[in-house]
Amino acid sequence: MIVFVGAGPGAWDLITVRGQNYLREADIIIYAGSLVNPKLLDVKKEDCVVYNSALMTLEEIIYVMVAGERERKEVVRLHTGDPCLYGAIQEQMDALEQEGIPYEICPGVSSFCGAASALETEYTLPGISQSVVITRMAGRTPVPKRESIQSFAAHRATMVIFLSTGMLAELAEELTAGGYPGDTPAAIVYKATWPEEKVCRCTIDSLATTAEKEKITKTALIIVGRVLDSEYQRSELYNPDFTTEYRRASRGVKDNE
Structure with a gap:
């Protein structure tokens, strides 16, 4: 199993709990070194092998993933933010599918x-x-x-x-x-x-x-x-004149049921 993990926006403690657990368990981590905070790697195992994808091509990244999977290693592909935005993960997932290798995505804070x-x-x-x-x-x-x-x-x-x-x-x-x-x-x-x-x-x-x-x-x-910078209208959600599924209006007749 290859896991794509969203590293979060930058601060080392803004990765998800699930994402950090994957990093702790990883035998191989391929991380976007030009964008990901390297402090996130502090939780890795001593014998974990780390690759910086900023220095790699897609083909080299896939080679490491495939080799790791065939050796039954836990492989984490660590992307900045959330992988779904400008992460170039679709081409990686397509390549893994061609190799018959399963994967999953752990979202992150963009x-x-x-x-x-x-x-x-x-x-x-x-x-x-x-x-x-x-x-x-x-x-x-x-x-x-x-x-x-x-x-x-x-x-x-x-x-x-x-x-x-x-x-x-x-x-x-x-x-x-x-x-x-x-x-x-x-x-x-x-x-x-x-x-x-x-x-x-x-x-x-x-x-x-x-x-x-x-x-x-x-x-x-x-x-x-x-x-x-603009003045805005108050949200109806907490307006005392507004009825919701959970709360009746305390005054007035405005209703959203």
Whole structure:
């Protein structure tokens, strides 16, 4: 069995209990060394063999997995955040299926959750935004035209933008071309939940200059939207005038049964 484990957003203690248990039991760990906090490996067994996938190709990673499985070793593939976001795990799972090797996925806390924590922000606020768009700028890896930043910006929903810190001037142009005003609040969250975490609040217009001033060139998320500064409507969930499945309204007649 190969286990894909989400390492969490960065802090060593934000991995799940299940994920940490898999690390403790592993005979082989292949981890994304350019992004995963190496302190997470402190729980490994003394004789555990560790590979840094930042130095490996897909074929080399699969070779280690297959060899480990054939030797009846416990193999953990440790990915940053949650493996389902920009983790390139589908190609690994497909290769394992071709080899007839079983696998499972242990989810993790994504960095976009860590960024919200750092910002002390809720991405979904009544009357402001009820949707979160998670996306990236097109770079060496293209993005389908129908999923361009400009097309998503037309909705003015909360946006969390990965892998785009080196293209902030272009990002700002795309956002404003799509419909966000230039003074829309934004934030650059560098290495969310790591000891060196840095939160830089700005606007769309000042994204590039803020990153330049703070010397941030990579390993950051960009958050855009009015949830960062707007007044919002109170949630109906705890409104005394609102009836739910579990509680009757204490006054008024508003009902959601």
